[in-house]
Amino acid sequence: ALILGLESSCDETAAALVTTDRQVLAHKLARQEAAHRPYGGVVPEIAARAHVEAIGPLIQGAFEEAGVTLADVDAIAATAGPGLIGGVMVGLVTGKALALAGNKPLIAVNHLEGHGLSPRLTDPDLHFPYLLLLVSGGHCQLLLVEGVGRYKRLATTIDDAAGEAFDKTAKMLGLGFPGGPAVEAAAALGDPRAVPLPRPLLGSAEPHFSFAGLKSDVARKVGLYSAEDIAASFQQAVVDCLIDRTRRAIDKVDATALVVAGGVAANKAVRGALEQLAAESNLRFVAPPLWLCTDNAAMIGWAGAERFLAGFTDPLDVAARPRWPLDPDAEKVRGAGV
Ligand code: ATP
Numbered sequence: 001a002l003i004l005g006l007e008s009s010c011d012e013t014a015a016a017l018v019t020t021d022r023q024v025l026a027h028k029l030a031r032q033e034a035a036h037r038p039y040g041g042v043v044p045e046i047a048a049r050a051h052v053e054a055i056g057p058l059i060q061g062a063f064e065e066a067g068v069t070l071a072d073v074d075a076i077a078a079t080a081g082p083g084l085i086g087g088v089m090v091g092l093v094t095g096k097a098l099a100l101a102g103n104k105p106l107i108a109v110n111h112l113e114g115h116g117l118s119p120r121l122t123d124p125d126l127h128f129p130y131l132l133l134l135v136s137g138g139h140c141q142l143l144l145v146e147g148v149g150r151y152k153r154l155a156t157t158i159d160d161a162a163g164e165a166f167d168k169t170a171k172m173l174g175l176g177f178p179g180g181p182a183v184e185a186a187a188a189l190g191d192p193r194a195v196p197l198p199r200p201l202l203g204s205a206e207p208h209f210s211f212a213g214l215k216s217d218v219a220r221k222v223g224l225y226s227a228e229d230i231a232a233s234f235q236q237a238v239v240d241c242l243i244d245r246t247r248r249a250i251d252k253v254d255a256t257a258l259v260v261a262g263g264v265a266a267n268k269a270v271r272g273a274l275e276q277l278a279a280e281s282n283l284r285f286v287a288p289p290l291w292l293c294t295d296n297a298a299m300i301g302w303a304g305a306e307r308f309l310a311g312f313t314d315p316l317d318v319a320a321r322p323r324w325p326l327d328p329d330a331e332k333v334r335g336a337g338v
């Protein structure tokens, strides 16, 4: 089956055509970095307007690249949340319009499920259940992925997400926006042992992550050390926290593989350390290729493909959701955001 995937939850607009047998026939992406750079972060109103302008030509381009038309598509998968609501609505309403016009089923995809299932697009041997470290701009969670739509949250951040910490560190160091790749590039030129920085919750009996304390300590070190040394030491502190918390989770669950996904999974220090942890733990390690880590529509198309095969489709009046946890039961226990 052929699935059209649409993504517009943050500052990337994207359209992709993906098959249920793991072929990416086309993937198109428009970044809005230049539009948001003067503000040092994503401005929701600017993002929503840019999505409106970009999405039509991207879908057209994807159809042309794949040599297919709407008639050839079996289902339309659009991100329905979580994310900036104005942006999410653009992709979801476009998906609804195409579903209505082409008489195709609509699949409302959770953006986080898109990240979480993306490793299965490029690795056919990745089977459930697997331990997922989801590290992105808005999230830092450990989840046991038991199947499509079946997630048990083991840990989350009690304050900032890992990607958010990268972005704020980049801003404090004057490295620009978006921050993750800039911090990684600066870190390559610095000494990871040069700047003493805290590792919040390292060794803690509770399962969660925390990055706010690290961020405020970075703020105190700005100007006292080179940007490169701060970047390298910050990145090492994040890696140490991610590894410590993931090691703790590995001991608690029965998983077939350790998997990382989300924008921060594009970071080579993060990938390398997790790969080593997996080897020590006798687990397979799976990380998506770099282009599939940050936001894209191929992962939404793929999550749509998995849902389509499982028989999950959604009514045309399905709502866009600014918040949409993968494991709602876990959110009830700790409250919003935790
Ligand atoms: P979410 O998926 O939680 O809704 P998002 O969609 O904005 O948030 P992603 O696109 O998955 O986030 O990831 C973007 C984040 O990944 C940003 O915070 C960015 O700084 C970070 N990031 C991207 N590349 C790298 C890298 N090479 N090293 C570290 N962080 C990175």
Ligand code: MG
Pocket: 010, 011, 012, 295
């Ligand atoms: Mg983005």
Ligand code: FE
Pocket: 111, 115, 136, 137, 262, 263, 294, 295
């Ligand atoms: Fe994302």
